[in-house]
Each structure stands twice: as structure tokens, then as C-alpha cells.
Amino acid sequence: MEEYAREPCPWRIVDDCGGAFTMGAIGGGIFQAIKGFRNSPVGVNHRLRGSLTAIKTRAPQLGGSFAVWGGLFSMIDCSMVRMRGKEDPWNSITSGALTGAILAARNGPVAMVGSAAMGGILLALIEGAGILLTRFASTQFPNGPQLSEDPSQLQPPLFSNYQQYQ
Amino acid sequence: MPGVLPRTLPASLGRGCLGRWLLATRGWALLGAGAVPCSCPRWRLRPPLLLRAARQSFGTQAGGLKAAKPGGDNKDVSVHRALNEETLVSAAQKVKEAGRDFTYFIVVLVGIGVTGGLFYVIFKELFSSSSPNKIYGDALEKCRSHPEIISVFGDSIKGYGEATRRGRRQHVSHIEYIKDGLKHMRLKFYIEGTESGKQGTVHVEVKENLETGRFEVRYIFVDVETYPRRTIVIEDNR
Numbered sequence: 065m066e067e068y069a070r071e072p073c074p075w076r077i078v079d080d081c082g083g084a085f086t087m088g089a090i091g092g093g094i095f096q097a098i099k100g101f102r103n104s105p106v107g108v109n110h111r112l113r114g115s116l117t118a119i120k121t122r123a124p125q126l127g128g129s130f131a132v133w134g135g136l137f138s139m140i141d142c143s144m145v146r147m148r149g150k151e152d153p154w155n156s157i158t159s160g161a162l163t164g165a166i167l168a169a170r171n172g173p174v175a176m177v178g179s180a181a182m183g184g185i186l187l188a189l190i191e192g193a194g195i196l197l198t199r200f201a202s203t204q205f206p207n208g209p210q211l212s213e214d215p216s217q218l219q220p221p222l223f224s225n226y227q228q229y230q
Numbered sequence: 231m232p233g234v235l236p237r238t239l240p241a242s243l244g245r246g247c248l249g250r251w252l253l254a255t256r257g258w259a260l261l262g263a264g265a266v267p268c269s270c271p272r273w274r275l276r277p278p279l280l281l282r283a284a285r286q287s288f289g290t291q292a293g294g295l296k297a298a299k300p301g302g303d304n305k306d307v308s309v310h311r312a313l314n315e316e317t318l319v320s321a322a323q324k325v326k327e328a329g330r331d332f333t334y335f336i337v338v339l340v341g342i343g344v345t346g347g348l349f350y351v352i353f354k355e356l357f358s359s360s361s362p363n364k365i366y367g368d369a370l371e372k373c374r375s376h377p378e379i380i381s382v383f384g385d386s387i388k389g390y391g392e393a394t395r396r397g398r399r400q401h402v403s404h405i406e407y408i409k410d411g412l413k414h415m416r417l418k419f420y421i422e423g424t425e426s427g428k429q430g431t432v433h434v435e436v437k438e439n440l441e442t443g444r445f446e447v448r449y450i451f452v453d454v455e456t457y458p459r460r461t462i463v464i465e466d467n468r
Contacts, residue, residue: 076398151389
């Protein structure tokens with residue numbers, strides 16, 4: 065089902081980058097709020113000010129690093145789709161590995177390999193979860209049509225009435 | 231209060247385990263056995279008792295330092311005190327710690343189980359020859375090398391499956407069914423060529439071969455979305 069009138073890929077990069085930034089900023093905000101609250105002197109005013117300061121300084125940093133990860137991952141993913149011409153889970157895993165490697169480039173080749181392994185494994189887990197979810201979601205609708213006969217396009221090849229199945 | 235504390239207080243102890251440090255290296259008999267329990271955070275509730283102990287123990291500090299050898303003897307004293315402290319751990323504490331360890335162990339097991347399950351799913355999807363993704367890949371390769379397809383769609387052919395919410399199109403729609411005791415699978419995916427607007431739907435059916443255990447192709451055909459509708463049969467092994 066083509067729900068999208070345009071090609072998803074180039075626009076997906078911006079989409080993923082923004083989504084990752086939001087996740088990082090909100091998660092970081094909550095985390096830093098609690099941390100700032102606890103690390104402040106006694107008194108509710110002090111604590112609230114401390115947590116607000118922590119949010120203002122740290123949450124954008126976390127959001128920024130998430131956004132970099134998400135944007136780079138999506139860029140490499142779209143490039144691989146364009147190069148291979150096929151949409152596969154392999155694209156995601158390789159993109160995760162390359163993203164991890166590029167983001168650790170400052171720390172030398174050994175760190176790049178380790179970071180690439182971590183990125184690849186993380187993406188493999190996410191892809192596995194995605195596959196599980198889609199399989200479970202599709203088996204929930206048991207209305208499979210009768211499949212005992214071959215589709216009519218094969219025998220008399222110009223038969224136009226053909227029932228679409230899922 | 232801060233002025234009474236000696237300067238030799240290690241900075242790393244911070245505010246956490248000051249009670250235990252005092253117990254270990256000074257006269258812990260001053261406080262009595264159960265006054266300051268082993269878990270350090272409760273020290274915060276008993277500052278008066280510890281202050282008394284601190285002042286009394288620091289009163290003997292000068293004499294103690296002159297009498298003891300630097301370094302070694304203090305270490306022996308700490309270890310001795312620590313050992314003595316351990317025997318005071320009651321059975322209730324041990325049960326609580328065992329319970330906590332057990333909970334952590336269960337959590338770790340669950341985590342490993344879930345991770346292992348996800349890895350198994352992804353390996354089966356990518357590497358097993360009977361996964362829909364593999365069959366889709368093989369069918370796409372056959373489409374790409376078929377001259378009629380190339381003439382209709384152009385040189386570089388893209389393949390994709392169903393679009394999910396985010397716009398990624400990785401899921402290939404497939405159905406498995408059993409007919410005459412053999413497993414069959416039908417797939418459907420879409421191809422698109424460089425020539426604009428030309429889209430096609432590829433239908434693949436594979437049948438399980440009992441001797442080799444792998445799936446072999448029964449038919450592959452492509453529905454081209456032109457007017458009039460055109461069907462290109464790539465392979466027909468029925």
C-alpha cells in the first residue's frame with residue numbers, strides 16, 4: 065500500500081534526525097531534572113533551580129548527540145538503499161556499524177572497530193524486534209484467501225480478472 | 231563539627247561511609263555493637279552518637295600515632311576490625327542480600343534470553359535459505375537479469391516491499407501454506423525502474439523440496455502497471 069505520495073528516502077533523513085533529537089532532549093531532560101534535583105542544596109527553591117540549570121545545560125547536549133547518531137544513520141541507510149537498489153535488513157545493520165565507526169573516528173582505528181561492532185549489534189537487535197512485531201501483527205489477521213489454485217495470470221496469460229491477496 | 235575531623239580523612243570516603251571508617255580504625259568499642267549498623271546511609275541519622283565517638287577517638291589519636299608504626303600496623307588493625315565487623319552480619323541481612331542477588335540474577339537471565347531470542351530471529355531472517363527475505367533477494371536477482379524486464383523497466387531496477395509507518399519498506403508480504411503435505415510460500419513485492427512511472431508487482435511462489443530441505447521456485451511473474459495490463463512470466467516450473 066503506497067501511503068506516501070513521494071519517495072520516503074531523502075525526507076526520512078530529516079525525519080529521523082528530528083525524532084532522535086526529540087528523544088534525546090526529552091529523555092535527557094527528565095534524567096537531568098532528577099539529577100539536578102538531587103545534587104542541589106536543601107530547600108525546594110534551590111533544588112528546582114538546580115534541576116532547571118542542569119536541564120538547560122545538559123539536555124541539549126544529549127539531544128544533539130542523539131540527533132547526530134540518527135541523522136548519520138539515516139543518511140547512510142538511504143545511500144545504501146540507493147546503491148543496492150533493494151530494501152533489506154542488511155542495510156540497517158551495515159548503516160549502524162558505519163555510523164558507530166564514523167562517530168568514534170577521533171579515537172583511532174581500534175575504537176572504531178569496537179564502536180562499529182556495538183552499532184551493528186544494536187541495529188541487529190532493533191531489526192529483530194521489528195521483524196518479530198511485523199510477523200505477530202500480520203498473523204493476527206487470519207483472513208487468508210483460499211490458495212489452492214494458481215493465479216490466473218499464469219495459464220491464459222491475459223486473464224484480467226484476478227483477486228488480489230495479501 | 232568539621233573542625234574536629236582529622237585532616238587524614240581520605241577524600242574518597244565523602245559523606246557515605248564515614249561511620250564505617252571510624253568504626254574500623256578507631257575505638258569502635260566506644261559505640262557498642264549495634265549503634266551504628268553496617269549500612270552506611272543510616273549514619274546520617276545518628277550524628278550525635280558518632281560525634282561523641284569521633285571526639286573520644288581523636289583524643290587518643292596522638293598517643294596512638296606515637297605508639298604505632300606508620301603504615302603496616304594500621305592496616306592490620308583495619309583488616310582485623312573489618313573481619314570482626316563481618317561476623318556481626320545477621321541472618322536477616324544475609325537473607326536480604328541473597329534475595330537481592332537472586333533478583334539481579336533473574337533480571338540478567340531475562341535480559342540474556344530476550345537478547346538471544348532477537349539475535350536468533352535476525353539470523354534466521356538473514357541467513358537461512360528459507361526466509362522470505364532470501365527468496366525475495368533471489369527473485370529480485372532473477373528479475374534484474376531478465377531481458378524483457380530490462381526492456382520494460384530500464385537498467386537499474388529497485389525492489390521494495392510493504393511500506394511501514396515510518397516509510398521504510400523492508401517488509402515483504404508473504405503467506406505460507408501447506409498443500410499436499412508440502413510447505414508453499416507466496417511472496418509479493420514491487421519493482422520500479424529508471425523509466426519514470428513504470429511500476430510492477432512481482433509474484434513468487436516457492437515449494438519446499440523434501441530431499442534438499444530448501445525451497446525451490448515454482449513460478450515468478452511480474453504484473454506491469456501499464457494500460458493495458460501486461461504480465462511477464464520469468465519462470466514457470468509447474
